[in-house]
Amino acid sequence: MKLSTIVLTIMLGLCSHAMAQNxxxxxxxxxxxxxxxxxxxxxxxxxxxxxxxxxxxxxxxxxxxxxxxxxxxxxxxxxxxxxxxxxxxxxxxxxxxxxxxxxxxxxxxxxxxxxxxxxxxxxxxxxxxxxxxxxxxxxxxxxxxxxxxxxxxxxxxxxxxxxxxxxxxxxxxxxxxxxxxxxxxxxxxxxxxxxxxxxxxxxxxxxxxxxxxxxxxxxxxxxxxxxxxxxxxxxxxxxxxxxxxxxxxxxxxxxxxxxxxxxxxxxxxxxxxxxxxxxxxxxxxxxxxxxxxxxxxxxxxxxxxxxxxxxxxxxxxxxxxxxxxxxxxxxxxKAWSEQVIGKFANTIYTKDCFFGNSAFNDLILDLELKITHADIAFNAPLQFNSAIKAGNVTVADMFSLYKYENQLCVMRLTGEEVRKHLEMSYDLWVNTMKSPDDHLLLLANTRDDAQRLGFKNFSFNFDSAAGIDYVVDVTKPDGEKVHILRMSNGEPFDEHKWYTVAVNSYRANGGGELLTKGAGIARDSLKNRIIWESEKDQRHYLMEEIKKAGIMNPQPHNNWKFIPEAWTVPAAARDRKILFGE
Structure with a gap:
């Protein structure tokens, strides 16, 4: 190759590089x-x-x-x-x-x-x-x-x-x-x-x-x-x-x-x-x-x-x-998650949790009480519209039953703190009905929000309780809806008495602010209220209990309800249709 050709090639290359840079x-x-x-x-x-x-x-x-x-x-x-x-x-x-x-x-x-x-x-x-x-x-x-x-x-x-x-x-x-x-x-x-x-x-x-x-x-x-x-x-x-x-x-x-x-x-x-x-x-x-x-x-x-x-x-x-x-x-x-761990005699649905007692939520509450021997248990629905069908229950189903890797805790709360905790939960959850035509639930234009899905607030903060019998009067103002009637074992409920309460670790640490804003417990005091904490995640213990039982027939407790039922039952049906099309 001639020297002039080499020089021309180099110059063209340099120009091309400079043009590319520009x-x-x-x-x-x-x-x-x-x-x-x-x-x-x-x-x-x-x-x-x-x-x-x-x-x-x-x-x-x-x-x-x-x-x-x-x-x-x-x-x-x-x-x-x-x-x-x-x-x-x-x-x-x-x-x-x-x-x-x-x-x-x-x-x-x-x-x-x-x-x-x-x-x-x-x-x-x-x-x-x-x-x-x-x-x-x-x-x-x-x-x-x-x-x-x-x-x-x-x-x-x-x-x-x-x-x-x-x-x-x-x-x-x-x-x-x-x-x-x-x-x-x-x-x-x-x-x-x-x-x-x-x-x-x-x-x-x-x-x-x-x-x-x-x-x-x-x-x-x-x-x-x-x-x-x-x-x-x-x-x-x-x-x-x-x-x-x-x-x-x-x-x-x-x-x-x-x-x-x-x-x-x-x-x-x-x-x-x-x-x-x-x-x-x-x-x-x-x-x-x-x-x-x-x-x-x-x-x-x-x-x-x-x-x-x-x-x-x-x-x-x-x-x-x-x-x-x-x-x-x-x-x-797939091989691990499809292992059968037990059987359910009936199908349970998370959507039932929003309208009153439900077999889905009450199964979790039952197992929390059984595992911890606490007086009272709190739990909220962690899924919007999931079901575990009757028949074989697998490891995978446990992720529908309990979505997060929370641990299980037992805390000491007074009766008054229990009520106030529930007051805030239901205030986040239900409307204050002024007429029988009002919504039961506190709904909003949030269907595109994957954490609200039609609710005004996060449903993972909608705690209900087991171990106590109570009513939620949706005609009352916020902070005055929950009326606790008795312990579910028939004993009196006392707002001045200390109770052991089973909650997940998210809640025990202040998640959702139900224990802080709601019950009025100072955040830096929460740790001292915890008297027991599980070593492994809550799902693990729920799974172990189902394995032990072999066959389970989850049913709602009917230990609480929305009142007045003449208003709340029709309103629940209307809101259920809005949320779930049924």
């Missing part, structure tokens, strides 16, 4: 959140196909990578992935020596970063610390602080650098309300800082040290609402978007509610805010276009266009390679 770059950021064990298009609980799954998400992401180039696609997860399906429980506690499926799946899919959810922390140090180490990408939590060093326990942020030349910074945070729900031993050595102030100091550090082209917030915290205290807000994503300049995009989650808005921050800049809700049914997708610029010989990029959308992946075909790769794991969990 072109606008379009990137796409994809967020999953609150996956809750939905890795595969199979529901291990109901033994049926599942619409949402990471297998479908992977098909979507691989399509983007093929169309736009893998270096222009950024894949992020926003926590609450270690809990929700039997497959999660299996890898957390049954075969903990194996790599967690939540690490294997995310690594296979090529995630770039992730954050931690409150249900991830709920699994305990031994599970989540191991999971952190198994991930092949950064796990983030700027406000998860090592209490001994006062430094972040995991990375506060990461800067993702790909071949496109961009520096994309992701700042991760978790809702600081963890101590309100989980006992300290689960998060020992940690503290959870308020999000707005943490975002401000982290943003300052990022701008000082990293000079990124794009800054993304990845927050396991809802939009606005939840618990609000003088120290923190549970759901603070909106406040961060508005009050902390610097973010181009904020991906969030935790509240299981689809969200797609553009917010103005205090400097008047637009911030795209997206929440794909839960169970890998949707993904949040942001498209950003950046224009290159050179200042003092240094190349950087300016954001010129940004858009956001929620993409429904429920009808996308699951990725065949993904499914084939994980088929051995799927088969192992």
């Amino acid at each position: 072109k606008d770059i379009t990137i796409k950021l994809v967020e999953t959140s609150d996956v809750h064990g939905s890795f595969f298009p199979y529901d291990f609980i109901n033994r049926s196909p599942k619409s949402g799954s990471m297998a479908r998400v992977y098909t979507f992401v691989q399509g983007l990578r093929k169309e736009y180039g893998k270096d222009n696609i950024y894949l992020l997860d926003n926590g609450d992935i270690l809990q929700g399906q039997p497959i999660s429980y299996y890898y957390n506690y049954i075969v903990p020596q194996k790599e967690n499926i939540a690490a294997s799946a995310l690594n296979y899919m090529g995630y770039d970063a992730a954050t931690v959810g409150n249900h991830d922390i709920e699994t305990g140090h031994s599970v989540y610390d191991k999971w952190f180490k198994e991930l092949h990408f950064p796990i983030l939590g700027a406000n998860i602080i090592n209490a001994r060093t006062n430094k972040p326990y995991i990375l506060p942020y990461t800067v993702i650098k790909k071949k496109n030349g961009l520096k994309v910074c992701v700042i991760g945070m978790l809702t600081p309300a963890i101590p309100n729900w989980l006992k300290e031993t689960i998060w020992s050595g940690l503290r959870f800082d308020e999000m707005v102030s943490c975002a401000k100091r982290t943003m300052e550090e990022v701008k000082k040290k990293e000079n990124p082209d794009v800054i993304v917030g990845l927050f396991h915290s809802g939009w606005n609402g939840g618990i609000k205290t003088p120290q923190y807000d549970e759901d603070a994503s909106q406040r961060v978007a508005q009050e902390v300049p610097g973010f181009d995009v904020i991906f969030f989650g935790h509240d299981h509610t689809p969200h797609n808005t553009i917010e103005k921050n205090i400097n008047g800049k637009d911030v795209i805010c997206l929440d794909p809700a839960n169970n890998a049914q949707k993904v949040a997708l942001t498209t950003l276009t950046l224009k290159p610029k050179t200042i003092k010989g240094k190349r950087s990029y300016v954001l010129t266009h940004a858009s956001g959308e929620l993409v429904d992946v429920r009808n996308i075909i699951p990725d065949k390679d993904f499914m084939q790769h994980f088929q051995p794991e799927i088969d192992s969990v």
Whole structure:
């Protein structure tokens, strides 16, 4: 080759490279959140196909990578992935020596970063610390602080650098309300800082040290609402978007509610805010276009266009390679979860729990009393519309019977505290009826909210009781609805007497605020009220009792009811039709 030809080839190559560098770059950021064990298009609980799954998400992401180039696609997860399906429980506690499926799946899919959810922390140090180490990408939590060093326990942020030349910074945070729900031993050595102030100091550090082209917030915290205290807000994503300049995009989650808005921050800049809700049914997708610029010989990029959308992946075909790769794991969990542990003589339904005594809720209450020998037990429905059918009962059915890995506790409460606890529960649950045509239940336009599903408030705080007989007069104002008649064994009920009360660990720690706001117990006194706590999760003990019984015939206690029945019975039928179409 002639020297002139060589020189010309080099010059053309340099020009081509320079032209490429001067072109606008379009990137796409994809967020999953609150996956809750939905890795595969199979529901291990109901033994049926599942619409949402990471297998479908992977098909979507691989399509983007093929169309736009893998270096222009950024894949992020926003926590609450270690809990929700039997497959999660299996890898957390049954075969903990194996790599967690939540690490294997995310690594296979090529995630770039992730954050931690409150249900991830709920699994305990031994599970989540191991999971952190198994991930092949950064796990983030700027406000998860090592209490001994006062430094972040995991990375506060990461800067993702790909071949496109961009520096994309992701700042991760978790809702600081963890101590309100989980006992300290689960998060020992940690503290959870308020999000707005943490975002401000982290943003300052990022701008000082990293000079990124794009800054993304990845927050396991809802939009606005939840618990609000003088120290923190549970759901603070909106406040961060508005009050902390610097973010181009904020991906969030935790509240299981689809969200797609553009917010103005205090400097008047637009911030795209997206929440794909839960169970890998949707993904949040942001498209950003950046224009290159050179200042003092240094190349950087300016954001010129940004858009956001929620993409429904429920009808996308699951990725065949993904499914084939994980088929051995799927088969192992199926074999474990389909083990028969007993029989039910009749079918029980969670939907019955909302309208009075129900066989479903009373079975749990019965077993709580049997296991603990407490005087009284509290429990709330943890599923909206689930059933365990008559016939063989399996390990998988236990995840319908009891959704979360809460432990079981016994507390000392006065009779007055028992009543006040129930007063707040029913105030969250039922309407104050002014006429026979009113609703019985406290309903709202929340059908798209996966945690409310038509109720104004969270149904997992709708506690009813066993061990006492009582009525709930829905014509009375809030705080005056519950009238306790007697102990269910016929003994008098005394508001000044101390009783032993069985509750789950979420409630015992102050979850739902029924014991604090409701019963009036100071939060720092709750720990001293606990006189017994189970070593394992409540589901384990419920399972053991069913195994012992062999055949069970769950029936409602009929120890409480809504009154006046002339109003409440027809109203219950109307509300049942609204909620369940029957």
